[in-house]
Amino acid sequence: MGILINVFVGLHIIGIAALLGGFFFQMKAMRTGEARFVPGMLHGAFTMLVTGMVLVGLNQAADEPVDNFKIGVKLALLVVILGLVYVKRDEEKVAAPLFGTVGALTTANIFIAVLWT
Template sequence: MEALINFFVALHIIGIGALLGGFMTQMKVMGAGEARIVPAMLHGALTMLVTGVLLVGFNEMDDQAVNNVKIAVKLAVLVVILVLVYVKRDEEKLPAPLFGTVGLLTIANILIATMW
């Protein structure tokens, strides 16, 4: 079970890479209001949700304590990210504050995951 959990943590990290990496590819044009949601961001956010929920289940099955408050906060922040990237996925030019919010929320979730 430990190997399975570690493997899904790896997939979870790949999801963050896609979400944050996709955001970073757009940072240069973000200031000009020309950033767009790239597919990697939507796929990364979905990967975070699926692997995160599975990780909670695997940890419960393994009788490992899960910090439910921390998970609930991460889930709430990710739901906002998911709604934004899903609804705006076909818009070719997003205002910088809106696009920047996705990056800030992603970084917030990374800090919550690592520092809480």
């Protein structure tokens, strides 16, 4: 079970990398007002959602402690991220504050995962 959990943790990190990498790739365009949500950001967010749900299930099945409040906060942030990216995915330009919100929420999600014990 431990190996399976580690595989999904790796996939979860790949999803984070896709989402945050897409954000960093567009930061220069954000300054000029030309930023847009690239498809990799949407795929990364969906990957985070699916692998996160699997990780919660696997940890509960392995009788590992799961902080449901922490998971709820992370899920709420991810739902907002997914909603923003999904709704605005076809637009040629996304407002800088909206684009920055996705980056900030993604970063907050990472810090919650790492620092909240």
